[in-house]
Amino acid sequence: MSGRLLPWTGADGKPGYLVGDGTGYVSRLADHIESTHLGMAGDLLDHAAELLAEQRLSRDELHYLARRLSESLKDVKRVAESRGARLPRAD
Numbered sequence: 001m002s003g004r005l006l007p008w009t010g011a012d013g014k015p016g017y018l019v020g021d022g023t024g025y026v027s028r029l030a031d032h033i034e035s036t037h038l039g040m041a042g043d044l045l046d047h048a049a050e051l052l053a054e055q056r057l058s059r060d061e062l063h064y065l066a067r068r069l070s071e072s073l074k075d076v077k078r079v080a081e082s083r084g085a086r087l088p089r090a091d
Helices: 025-053 060-084
Strands: 005-008 015-018
Touching: 005 025, 005 060, 015 025, 025 060
Parallel strands: none
Antiparallel strands: 005 015
């Protein structure tokens, strides 16, 4: 059994893993945080589309948007890696 990549890192920035049957408190917390990350990413994409459609963003606003999108993409990539690692292997 391999560990589940958690949707957060430790204080030192290193990944954390959980080994278990997926039914405990930490597993449920990780599920909730993953869901939150995905929901926030969807909201941010909608907001970005609205802002970019206006075509009147200042350089600072565009930089801020790019940073938030980058942070969100990092979170979503981590969720995808964690979930992908838990898929059953095809033989």
